Amino acid sequence: MLSKRQFLQAAGITVAGRLAAPAAEPSDAKRKVILVTFGGGVRYAETFTKEGLRNIPRLAELQPRGHFFRDCRNLGVLSHFNSTGSLVTGQWQRVDDFGFQPPASPTIFEAFRQQRKAGLAEAWAICTNKSFSNIGSSAGPGANVVLPKQLLLEAVKDIVARGDGLGVADRTNVQRRLETILQEGYEGVGWTIFKGGRQIDRKVRETLTHALVEYIHGPEAPTSGDELTFFIAREVMREFAPPLTLVNFWDMDVAHWGSYSLYLQAVTRTDRLVGMLWDEVCSNPNYKDRTTMLVLPELGRDGDINAANGFLNHRSGDASCRNMWMLALGAGVDRGETERPVAHIDVAATAAKLLGVKFEAAGQALREIV
Numbered sequence: 001m002l003s004k005r006q007f008l009q010a011a012g013i014t015v016a017g018r019l020a021a022p023a024a025e026p027s028d029a030k031r032k033v034i035l036v037t038f039g040g041g042v043r044y045a046e047t048f049t050k051e052g053l054r055n056i057p058r059l060a061e062l063q064p065r066g067h068f069f070r071d072c073r074n075l076g077v078l079s080h081f082n083s084t085g086s087l088v089t090g091q092w093q094r095v096d097d098f099g100f101q102p103p104a105s106p107t108i109f110e111a112f113r114q115q116r117k118a119g120l121a122e123a124w125a126i127c128t129n130k131s132f133s134n135i136g137s138s139a140g141p142g143a144n145v146v147l148p149k150q151l152l153l154e155a156v157k158d159i160v161a162r163g164d165g166l167g168v169a170d171r172t173n174v175q176r177r178l179e180t181i182l183q184e185g186y187e188g189v190g191w192t193i194f195k196g197g198r199q200i201d202r203k204v205r206e207t208l209t210h211a212l213v214e215y216i217h218g219p220e221a222p223t224s225g226d227e228l229t230f231f232i233a234r235e236v237m238r239e240f241a242p243p244l245t246l247v248n249f250w251d252m253d254v255a256h257w258g259s260y261s262l263y264l265q266a267v268t269r270t271d272r273l274v275g276m277l278w279d280e281v282c283s284n285p286n287y288k289d290r291t292t293m294l295v296l297p298e299l300g301r302d303g304d305i306n307a308a309n310g311f312l313n314h315r316s317g318d319a320s321c322r323n324m325w326m327l328a329l330g331a332g333v334d335r336g337e338t339e340r341p342v343a344h345i346d347v348a349a350t351a352a353k354l355l356g357v358k359f360e361a362a363g364q365a366l367r368e369i370v
């Protein structure tokens with residue numbers, strides 16, 4: 001079967017110039033790909049079901065404008081690091097659950113950088129989860145991994161160091177206000193892993209820290225890790241416009257603490273932030289009409305309350321943990337819906353094809369997108 005791109009190319013030859021293309025295909029060199037984990041663990045029940053849709057108004061509104069994969073499965077290890085590792089490598093990952101080891105096979109970031117001779121500022125992973133410092137590469141040069149909470153620490157230090165009145169007077173206040181964000185670690189992920197993170201380039205760090213200092217003092221100061229991640233992701237898009245980006249949200253994992261209402265609030269916040277990310281794609285001239293955004297939960301949560309405590313954890317391995325959805329939006333994506341099962345390892349293969357990069361994956365590039 002021809003892929004969509006092959007079909008369009010073939011059709012282009014026979015009906016040259018007359019091909020009406022509702023979803024224009026940008027060239028590989030111009031294409032940008034953003035992978036978004038609607039992350040931290042969320043069930044179908046709280047998202048794309050009749051009852052769940054009220055929690056995700058933005059995605060519900062975007063769904064008919066994109067391609068919706070109704071049955072997107074995570075058949076790997078149900079930890080955040082391994083699940084996200086499988087998304088970026090196209091192979092089911094089985095490394096340390098808390099990110100002490102890098103992915104065991106090459107990431108899409110490495111293949112992209114090597115084949116496109118791309119610099120460090122062209123592939124990014126911006127992650128709320130503090131244990132994701134190794135997510136960008138298995139061995140070689142990969143993504144610029146940013147843990148926004150780490151930057152936040154820098155920003156607070158910066159405020160203290162400046163002593164120019166911008167923050168010193170209220171620095172205790174600033175620190176207190178941001179403390180919850182810095183301490184968030186729903187699975188007991190601590191500062192050890194966080195501090196072990198790879199260092200990002202000094203200039204990049206300065207750019208982002210500066211923006212962050214202004215943000216902290218602005219009217220929209222962040223109140224959660226994911227809001228911070230959104231802000232940094234948008235700064236990266238505006239400042240560096242990378243062709244390949246992973247945005248990892250994680251606030252929904254607050255569910256481990258056992259509060260259903262906090263979990264639902266996080267679902268709705270993630271929905272809002274994903275919507276804002278899409279708004280940025282549509283309004284940023286470097287992204288508009290050339291960006292494909294793939295949004296999916298990296299894992300679900302336990303289903304049966306009697307078997308495994310319901311929404312709290314994601315370790316039972318039942319369908320509620322594994323059977324997810326994916327929403328593809330943007331350049332080259334035709335509206336529609338796919339019922340057949342696809343898998344999380346198909347995501348990296350799809351991203352590779354979109355970027356014109358050769359990539360060895362256990363998954364297949366999704367023919368509905370590429």
Ligand SMILES: [Zn+2]
Pocket residue numbers: 040041080186187253256314
């Ligand atoms: Zn978790």
